Every structure is written in structure tokens, then in C-alpha cells.
Amino acid sequence: MTSEERLSMKEAERILERFKEISVLVIGDLMLDEYIVGDAERISPEAPVPVLLRRERKVGPGGAANVVYNLTSMGAKAIVGGIVGKDAAGEELKRLLSEIGADTTAVIIDESRPTTLKTRIIAHKQQLVRIDHEVRRTIDDDTCNALIERTSPLITHVDAVIISDYAKGVVTSKLTDSLRSAREQHRFLLCGGPKPKNIASFVGFDLLSFNMSEARESAMLNGELSDDYRLIGKTLASRLQIRWLVITRGEEGASLFDMSGWLCDIPSYRVTVYDVAGAGDTFLAAIVLALCCGANFVTAAKIACAAAAAAVCKSGVAPVTVEEIKRIISYGSIAIKGEI
Structure with a gap:
């Protein structure tokens, strides 16, 4: 049947208030985002390029670390697993993660990179x-x-594990095999944001979230790229045996699938978009937390769409808070369109 049910503030608040009870282990490609900001008022005499007069430098957690940043900003407990080099950027990233309250016990230093x-x-x-x-x-x-070895003891204490893949080398089949085995002993949601390069490593996950470009490349129907998002989602969910699969489609919202195929489309919020960087990380963090709080798939995705809308209203990669999600929901509740 077709549903036009809206996400009520009461229902959203009930779920959002429980975010602080959730603990999540994030494993993936950790990055440091650096911003050099200045004024470019003249052209270099050496080459036809602008000369930047530097005014300030900003840094923030990026990649898998941005998923962590969003989790802690939304009130959850986050544990980080990943690799940094033996360098100033690694030290700075670990410091930033500690400052936002994340547990960096499973961050390993690799001197070779x-x-x-x-x-x-x-x-x-x-x-x-x-x-x-x-x-x-x-x-x-x-x-x-x-x-x-470093992450295994931590899995017994978490509600979910998120694999945040940016194709930088941390995500391997050996790693995901170990997590699937651990899930058989401990009750946690196994979730991921995969890149096409490593898609085979994500078979049997509970939840996967793709953007449209990643989904198209991951599906590769008969060796060709398709634009039919419903066919792409159905193919991926069935091929990878995924319980819940989401394709985020920018202004078109998000499309939900299970192994039987397309479930529904959720429209995006109409907001002024300043920067889309990091919105996928925000969406993934929010939908995982909502599912851990007992929300059904559709409700969790609605909350995640609100979180992503709050993220794109900000300049640069920036985390989102529960209060910001509430404001987006109260600003204009969304309906879902489709068959569920």
C-alpha cells in the first residue's frame, strides 16, 4: 500500500532522547581535514595563479573519524578503530578524537604510511x-x-559496529570476516558505508548506506552502469544479502530496500544547501543510532534524512546535534512515498 505517514515530533523525540544510551564502534579510514583560509587579492608573478595571504588554519576529524564526530555530537558513545601514521597529523587527529569524547584505544600507529x-x-x-x-x-x-586484536574485546560492549570505508586500505575481507564471526556471539548491528572497490567484503551486513554514484558502480549490471535506482538497490540488497539498504540521492532524498526489493522513497528536506561534504557520514551515524534505539527502518531513515539536512546547512564538514535534528523535523515534517 502507499503510505503518507509523517514523522511526528513526539515519535522523533522518543528516539532521539535515547541516542545517549547507545555505544558504537567505528572502524575505517581515519582522516584529518585541514582548512587553510586566507585572502587571494593578487596573481603570482611566477605563474598565473592566485597568491593566498593566510589568515587561519582549521582542522577537524574526517573520513571514518567524521562518523565518530557525528556520533558523539548526537550524544552517543563512540569507540574508534583505525590506522594513523607516526606523524603530526596522526597526533592531532587522536587529540581531536579524545577531545570530543571518543575512545581511541583501537587507533593503531603504522609507521609505514x-x-x-x-x-x-x-x-x-x-x-x-x-x-x-x-x-x-x-x-x-x-x-x-x-x-x-585491538577491537575484538570492545565488541562485547557495543550496540553497533560501523565500517566506514573510504578505500584507503583499512577495510579488508579478513577484517569484515572477523566482524561477521563476532556478530554470531555478540548481539550488535553490523553496518557499513562501502566503496565499490571493497563491496564484496560487505556481504551479509545488517545495513549498508550508499550514495547514488557508489551504488551505480557497485551494482554494475551486466558490466554496465544503470541509472535505475530501484533496480540498482534491489540488485545490491539481493546480491549482498543485506537486511536494510539505503541509497541517498541528494535532493531526491533516500530510497530504502531490503532483500525483496524497493520499499519506499523518502523525500529530502527543503533547506538552503551550503556544503554537502560529510552529509553521508551524518546520515549513516543517525540511521544506525535510530535503529539501535528500536526505530523501524523507515522511521530511522526519516531521522537520518533530517540529520543530513542539518549537516548540509553548515559550511565545511561539521557534525550535527540532536537539537539540530529536532529543529529540522519541526521545521517541516516529511512524508514517505512508495509501497511498504
Whole structure:
């Protein structure tokens, strides 16, 4: 049947107020986001490029660390598992994670690679260039074993495990195999934000969240890219044996699937978009917390859409709070369209 049920504030508040009771382990590609902000008022005599007069430097958790940042900002307890280099960026990232209340017990130093650092050069509120300092090779067996060993004791105390994959080498089949085995002994939701490169490692997860581009590439129907999101979602959910699957589609909202196929579409909130960077991390954090609080799939996705709407209203990669989610929901409740 077709449903036009709206997410009531009472229902949303009941779930959101429980976020603080939830504990989540996030394992994935940790990054440090760096912003160099200044004024560009002249062209260099050396080359036809602007000269930036630096005014300030800002840093924040990025990649999997941004999922952690959102979890703690929403009131949940977050534990971090991942790799940093033996460098200043790694020390700074660990400090930032500790300052937001995250447990960094399972952050491992790998001296063979640098901490992934993404530096954005900004002038007059416009990004001029981004500089990536990273190594994308898969972590070696010793490092993977160390990560599994460090995270295994922590799994017994969490409600969910999120694998945040940015294709920088941390996510391996050995890692995800260990988590599927652990799930058989301990009751937790196994959730992920995969990249197409590693899609085979996410078979049998409880929840996967893709953006449309990632979903298209991951599905690759008969070796070709399709634009039919319903076919893409149905294919991925069935092929990977996923309990819940979401494709976020920007202004078109989010589409929900299970192994039987398409369930429904949830429209996005109409907000002024300043920056979409990090919105997928916010969506993933919020939907996982809502599911852990007992929300059904559709309700959890509605809350996550509100969280993502709050995120895109901000400049740069920024976390979202429960109060901000409430304001978005009260500003304009959304209906869902589709067959459920």
C-alpha cells in the first residue's frame, strides 16, 4: 500500500532522547581535514595563479573519524578503530578524537604510511584546491591482525559496529570476516558505508548506506552502469544479502530496500544547501543510532534524512546535534512515498 505517514515530533523525540544510551564502534579510514583560509587579492608573478595571504588554519576529524564526530555530537558513545601514521597529523587527529569524547584505544600507529590528510585551500569562501596526502595500499596482515586484536574485546560492549570505508586500505575481507564471526556471539548491528572497490567484503551486513554514484558502480549490471535506482538497490540488497539498504540521492532524498526489493522513497528536506561534504557520514551515524534505539527502518531513515539536512546547512564538514535534528523535523515534517 502507499503510505503518507509523517514523522511526528513526539515519535522523533522518543528516539532521539535515547541516542545517549547507545555505544558504537567505528572502524575505517581515519582522516584529518585541514582548512587553510586566507585572502587571494593578487596573481603570482611566477605563474598565473592566485597568491593566498593566510589568515587561519582549521582542522577537524574526517573520513571514518567524521562518523565518530557525528556520533558523539548526537550524544552517543563512540569507540574508534583505525590506522594513523607516526606523524603530526596522526597526533592531532587522536587529540581531536579524545577531545570530543571518543575512545581511541583501537587507533593503531603504522609507521609505514602517513595519516591521511586532506588540505583545502580557501579564499573568499571559495575552495581553490584540495591537496591529499595519503597512501591507498591495503594494510598488511600484521597491521590487520593488530586492528582485529585491538577491537575484538570492545565488541562485547557495543550496540553497533560501523565500517566506514573510504578505500584507503583499512577495510579488508579478513577484517569484515572477523566482524561477521563476532556478530554470531555478540548481539550488535553490523553496518557499513562501502566503496565499490571493497563491496564484496560487505556481504551479509545488517545495513549498508550508499550514495547514488557508489551504488551505480557497485551494482554494475551486466558490466554496465544503470541509472535505475530501484533496480540498482534491489540488485545490491539481493546480491549482498543485506537486511536494510539505503541509497541517498541528494535532493531526491533516500530510497530504502531490503532483500525483496524497493520499499519506499523518502523525500529530502527543503533547506538552503551550503556544503554537502560529510552529509553521508551524518546520515549513516543517525540511521544506525535510530535503529539501535528500536526505530523501524523507515522511521530511522526519516531521522537520518533530517540529520543530513542539518549537516548540509553548515559550511565545511561539521557534525550535527540532536537539537539540530529536532529543529529540522519541526521545521517541516516529511512524508514517505512508495509501497511498504
